[in-house]
Amino acid sequence: MKHYEDNFAHDHLPHPSLMADCFTGHDDFEFPEDLNCVERLLDRHIAEGNGDKIAIRTFDTSWTFNDLYKKANQIAHVLREDAGFVPGNRVLIRSANNPMYVACWFGILKAGGIVVATMPLLREKELTVMADSAQISHALCDYRLIDDLKSVTSGCLNKIIAFDGTGQTEQELEKLMTGKPETVTNYPSKADSVAIIGFTSGTTGKPKMTSHYHKDILLICEAFPKYSLNPTPDDIFTGSPPLGFTFGLGGLVLFPFYFGASTFLIEKPTPDLLLQAIQDYKITICFTAPTAWRVLTTKVADYDISSLRKCVSAGETLPEKVWDDWYEATGLKIIDGIGSTEILHIFISSNEENMRKGATGKPIRGYEAKIVDENGNDVANGIEGRLAVRGITGCKYLVSADKQKEYVQNGWNITGDIFRKDDDGYFWFVARGDDMIISAGYNISAIEVESVLLTHDAIAECAVVGLPDENRGMLVCAYIVLHDKSRAHETTTKAIQDWFKEVAAPYKYPREIRYLDSLPKTETGKIQRFKLKNIVQA
Structure with missing residues (x-):
């Protein structure tokens, strides 16, 4: 069927x-x-007479569902009438978390497009790879972030339309929206029409494209929120993850709107701004990473967070000490969870009734999980092995049959995580099964960082590994061999780090750089990363 x-x-x-x-x-x-x-997430609120209810708040403005609905409809008209758009085109969004981002997300789906949401920290090189891989033809971009996007060299990206995420000025998109009808006929997509494409970093250095259907978007709203949150229309959600992460998209847009609640968006969500929002706007549900929960604990005594009823952590494993310290400071239990871009959102978690401190939890409604060995055979309780998951959503890589075969085996999604299961059915995180570095909630590919470093004139060779760190979970640690070994000092380190942040996403930069005369290798020339990891742990 042609969708x-x-x-x-x-x-x-x-x-x-x-x-x-x-x-x-x-x-x-x-x-x-x-x-x-879109009809279930947005349009029905208008049809049911709730258009005047607040949908999105920020520190500076608030939008009702009606405001969002009208702007999304106008954006759909702009795409169809002014942008050379045809249904099925991939449309990139580049913006921090703000109301116009959300309007663009809905407008693209209304027009029949496929959303490719990106994080604002990505740079020209990464955006070019995305545009080429997904053959992205259009982009809607906050004008404050447009320079890197305009530098993209892809031959596919032929239309970039700027908007103002602050709502203070009229950029090209706002001007094109002026006078457009505030209603639109939504594209007649099917339940299994692709709605979004999410890029996930892989250990090969080339990002993989995960795709999800329209029904997948709604399915996850029936899973984790009902299992762990029990949302009501009176809830107000907030959090730190970018909407370019499916963790952020679910927690800050899909879940609140599915249940008629509202969201509070913060473009640069520092711990103090999160706590201020919770206090001043009576936030009830907060999504963030363990690193942030650790910092929030040190500051929470200065704020009134009595409205907060649910705390969600994902992106990396939640240390017991972070859980203990937050509980002692607030009396609130942090709900840990593990999800993946491939499966779309959280699939193992807990609620306040079945929580076991230190464990990630149990498979939530809609999913089942098990631990398997390298051959896919079930292992006994208490034995470490590979996490296998299946349920209402699953991995659908585009243009990557080999990677699909790696991730999906015997019908199960193999996440790349090492877990063990206890006799009561709780799943306990052990480690990542690949060379991904999870730092402050960000997934960072070691190979990807290496590929950037190797373009620096001073660097002859390099290898990147994860360094355990109390505050961030892991640090990106680069072992570097310089052409001129006499330059192995702090001045060079800072110069390399500053340069990296200019040419690639800053969160990927090596916070630790160590210099070697040579890298450990096999006889065939392959770098022995396990030896570097042993140095790290020594």
Whole structure:
């Protein structure tokens, strides 16, 4: 079946035989064949007479569902009438978390586009790879972030439209929206039409494209929120993850809107701003990473957070000490969870009734999980092994049959994490099974960092590993061999770090640089990273 006029995404989905086993098993997870997820997340609030209810707040403004609905409809008209857009085109969004970002997200889906949400920290090189890989034709970009996007060298990206995420000026998008109808006929997508593409860093250095259907967007709203949060229309969500992360998209847009609640967006969510928002706007649910929970604990005594009822942590494993310290300071239990871009959101977590401190939790409604060995055989409780998950959503890599075969085995999603399961069915995180570095909630590919470093004129060779760190979980540590070994000093280190932050996403930069005369290698010339990791741990 042809889903779109531009059918690139569907033409490059994995063969059905390579897909994960997906099942529903409950009426809550059944959606009609004709489905545009925007209608359930946004349009129904207007139809049900709740258009005047607040949807999005910031420190500077507030939008009702009606405001969001009208702007999203106008953006859909701009794409269709002024941008050379056809249904199925991939449209990139580049912006910090703000109301216009959300309007663009909905407007693209209303027009029949596929959203490629990105983080504002990404640079020209990374954006070029994305544009080429997904054949992205259009981009909606906050004018404050447009320079890197305009430097993208992809031959696919032919239309960049600027908007103002502050709402203070009229950029090209706002000007084009002026006078456009405030209603639109949504594109008649199917439940299994691709709605979003998310990029995930891999150990090969080339990012993988995960795709998710319109029904997937709604399915995750029936899973984690109902299991762990029990949201009501009176809830106000906030948090720190960028909307370019599926963790942020779910926690700050999909979940609140699905349940008729509201969201509070912060462009640069420092711990103090998070606490101020919770205090001043009576936030009830907060999503952030363990690193942030640790800092919030040190500052929380200065704020009134009595409105807060649910605290969610994901992005990296939650240390017991962070849980203990927050609970002692606030009386609130942090809900830990693990998810992945491939599966879209959290699939193992807990609620306040079944929480076991230190454990990630149990499979939430809609999912099942097990621990397997290298051959895919189940292992006994208490034995460490690979985490395997299946349920209502699953991995669908585009243009990557080999990676699909690695991630999906025997119908199960193999996440790359090492876990063990206890006799009561709780899952306990052990380690990452690959060379991904998880630092302050960000997934960073060691190979990707190396590929950037090797473009520096002073660097002859390098290898990157994760260094355990109390505050960030892990640090990016680069072992570097210089052309001129006499330059192995702090001045060179700072110069390399500053340069890296200019040419790649700053959160990926090596916070630790160590100099070697040579890297340990096998006889065939392959770098022995395990030896470097042993140096790190020594």
